[in-house]
Amino acid sequence: MELPTGPGHRSSPMRPQSEDTVFDSLQFGEDIQHLISVPPENASSFTALLELPPNQAVELLHSPDSTLRTRTVIETHHQKPYLQPQFNAANLAFPTNSGLIERAARLSVFAGENLNNISNNSLETSSGPSNSSANLEKVVKSEPAEAESDLNPSQPLVSDPTTVENGAQNQRPVKRKEREKKGKSSTKKSKSSGNDNSEDAEKLPYVHVRARRGQATDSHSLAERARREKINARMKLLQELVPGCNKISGTALVLDEIINHVQSLQRQVEFLSMRLAAVNPRIDFNLDSTLAAEGGSLMDSNFPSMVMPLTWPEVQVNGNRQNYQQQWHFDAVNQPVWGREEDSYNFITPENSLLSYDSSANSDHGRLEDKGLEIFDVMVKGNNGIQAEIEHYGCVVDLLRSAGRVEEGFEFYQKDAF
Amino acid sequence: MRRASTLGPPSDEEIRTRTRRIRIVSYSSMAFAVGSSRAWSRALVLKIRNRARFRGILRNKCLASKKKRVIKRHKVSREMSKTDMLRRLVPGGAGMGICGLLEETAHYMTCLATQVHEIDLE
Numbered sequence: 001m002e003l004p005t006g007p008g009h010r011s012s013p014m015r016p017q018s019e020d021t022v023f024d025s026l027q028f029g030e031d032i033q034h035l036i037s038v039p040p041e042n043a044s045s046f047t048a049l050l051e052l053p054p055n056q057a058v059e060l061l062h063s064p065d066s067t068l069r070t071r072t073v074i075e076t077h078h079q080k081p082y083l084q085p086q087f088n089a090a091n092l093a094f095p096t097n098s099g100l101i102e103r104a105a106r107l108s109v110f111a112g113e114n115l116n117n118i119s120n121n122s123l124e125t126s127s128g129p130s131n132s133s134a135n136l137e138k139v140v141k142s143e144p145a146e147a148e149s150d151l152n153p154s155q156p157l158v159s160d161p162t163t164v165e166n167g168a169q170n171q172r173p174v175k176r177k178e179r180e181k182k183g184k185s186s187t188k189k190s191k192s193s194g195n196d197n198s199e200d201a202e203k204l205p206y207v208h209v210r211a212r213r214g215q216a217t218d219s220h221s222l223a224e225r226a227r228r229e230k231i232n233a234r235m236k237l238l239q240e241l242v243p244g245c246n247k248i249s250g251t252a253l254v255l256d257e258i259i260n261h262v263q264s265l266q267r268q269v270e271f272l273s274m275r276l277a278a279v280n281p282r283i284d285f286n287l288d289s290t291l292a293a294e295g296g297s298l299m300d301s302n303f304p305s306m307v308m309p310l311t312w313p314e315v316q317v318n319g320n321r322q323n324y325q326q327q328w329h330f331d332a333v334n335q336p337v338w339g340r341e342e343d344s345y346n347f348i349t350p351e352n353s354l355l356s357y358d359s360s361a362n363s364d365h366g367r368l369e370d371k372g373l374e375i376f377d378v379m380v381k382g383n384n385g386i387q388a389e390i391e392h393y394g395c396v397v398d399l400l401r402s403a404g405r406v407e408e409g410f411e412f413y414q415k416d417a418f
Numbered sequence: 419m420r421r422a423s424t425l426g427p428p429s430d431e432e433i434r435t436r437t438r439r440i441r442i443v444s445y446s447s448m449a450f451a452v453g454s455s456r457a458w459s460r461a462l463v464l465k466i467r468n469r470a471r472f473r474g475i476l477r478n479k480c481l482a483s484k485k486k487r488v489i490k491r492h493k494v495s496r497e498m499s500k501t502d503m504l505r506r507l508v509p510g511g512a513g514m515g516i517c518g519l520l521e522e523t524a525h526y527m528t529c530l531a532t533q534v535h536e537i538d539l540e
Contacts (some may be wrong), residue, residue, distance in 0.1 A: 234520035284468035
C-alpha cells in the first residue's frame with residue numbers, strides 16, 4: 001500500500017516498517033493540528049465521539065492482537081515533570097491490522113486536507129503542515145529532557161525527538177493507556193485539545209483516553225475510566241431502546257427501567273402464547289422431542305425463523321421423516337394465526353402445500369396419511385373460520401391415493417364434497 | 419406421538435401445556451433466527467435443548483454472578499442487586515461481565531420486541 005509521505009516526515013533512520021513510519025508521520029502532523037485547535041468541551045465519552053457504534057468501538061478497544069495503539073499527546077503547556085512519557089515520538093504506535101491501516105489511510109487523507117484549514121489559536125504557532133516539524137521541536141523542547149521510563153521495554157528509547165517512527169510494536173494492549181500520561185492539564189486549552197484528540201480518533205483507529213483536570217493518571221485509573229466510558233455508552237444505548245427512559249438520570253433507575261421492560265416483554269410473550277394456546281384448534285403435538293432433534297441440525301445451518309409460516313412450504317424438505325413431522329406440527333401451530341387475518345384463499349396455500357408434501361415427501365407414509373386426515377378433520381370441525389374448499393378435498397384424495405387407499409379417497413370425496 | 423384428543427372445551431391443564439410449548443417454540447425460533455452470533459441466543463438454544471432432554475434436572479440451576487469482587491460482608495445472603503436480576507432475565511447472562519451483559523441486554527430486548535410483534539398479529 002503506497003502511502004504519501006506526510007508533512008512531518010523525518011529523515012531520521014527508519015525502522016523496517018517503512019510504510020508504517022511514513023503513515024505515522026502523516027498522522028503526527030495532524031496530531032499537532034488537532035491539539036492546537038479548539039475541540040468540543042463535553043467529550044464525556046470518547047466512544048460516543050467515535051463515529052462507530054459502541055460495539056465497534058469496543059471492538060477497537062479490545063482488538064486482541066493489539067492492533068490498536070494509542071498515541072501520546074503533546075502537552076503544550078505543562079511544565080510538571082513526568083514520570084511517564086508525556087509525549088514522545090517514540091511512543092507513537094502503529095496499527096498493524098491492515099484493515100485499520102487502510103481505513104486510517106483513507107481517513108487521514110481527509111484529515112490531511114484539513115490541515116491547512118484549521119485555525120490555530122494556541123501558544124504554539126501556525127497550522128501549516130510545513131510548520132508541524134517546527135511545532136514539534138518547540139513542543140518537545142518544553143518537555144523534560146529526561147528519558148522516559150519506558151513502560152514497554154521492547155521499545156527503544158528515542159534520542160531524536162523528531163523521530164516519528166519507532167519500532168513501537170506495542171504488543172500489549174493494556175499498555176496503551178500507560179502511553180497516554182497526560183497528567184494534569186494546566187490550561188483548558190490543553191484539556192480541550194486532548195479531547196479533540198479523541199475526536200481525532202474517529203478519523204483514525206486510535207482510541208484516546210485523556211486525563212481530565214484533577215484526575216489521576218496511573219494505569220489503573222485510566223483502565224477504570226475507559227471501562228466506565230464503555231459502560232456508560234452501553235447504558236445510553238439501552239436508554240434509547242427503552243421507551244421513556246431518556247428523562248431518567250442515574251444508572252440505578254435506568255437499570256430498574258431496563259429490568260422492568262425486559263420482564264414486561266417476557267410476560268407479553270407468555271400472555272400471547274397463552275392466547276394462542278386457548279384458541280388453537282386442538283392439535284396435540286410433541287414439541288419437546290422434535291425441538292431437541294431439530295435444534296442440532298438447524299443451528300448449524302442458521303435456519304430462518306420458524307415463525308413465518310408462509311415461507312414454510314418453500315422450506316427445503318429433507319427426506320427425514322422426523323423433520324417432516326416437525327414441519328407439520330409447526331405449521332399447524334401457526335396456521336390459525338395467519339388464517340384469521342387472511343381470506344380463505346390465502347389460507348389454503350400452506351395447508352395445500354403441506355398436504356402435497358405429505359404425499360410426495362415420504363415413500364413410507366405409515367401413519368402420516370392418517371395424520372393428514374386427522375388434521376383435515378380438525379380443520380373442518382374447528383371453530384377458526386376455515387371452510388373446506390375443493391383444494392383441500394383434492395389434497396386429501398391425492399394423499400390417500402398415493403398411500404394406496406384409493407377406494408377410501410373416492411368415498412371421502414363422495415361423502416364430503418359438494 | 420399423541421393423538422389429538424376429542425373435541426371439547428380445553429381444560430386448564432391442556433392450555434397450560436400448550437402455552438408452555440408455544441412459548442418454547444417462539445423462543446427457540448427467535449434464538450435460531452439470531453443464530454450463534456450472540457451469546458444469549460447460544461445460551462437459549464442450549465437451554466431449550468437441555469430442557470427437552472432432561473426435564474427438571476436443570477430447572478433449579480442456581481445462578482451465581484460471575485464477578486464477585488465484593489469483600490466478605492457480615493450478612494451472608496446479600497440482596498439481589500440489579501445486575502443479578504438482569505443476569506437472571508437475559509439468557510446466558512451469568513457468564514458475562516457488566517459490559518457484555520448490557521450489550522446482550524440491548525440485543526435481546528430488540529429481538530424480544532420483534533418476537534412480540536410477530537406473535538401478536540391479531
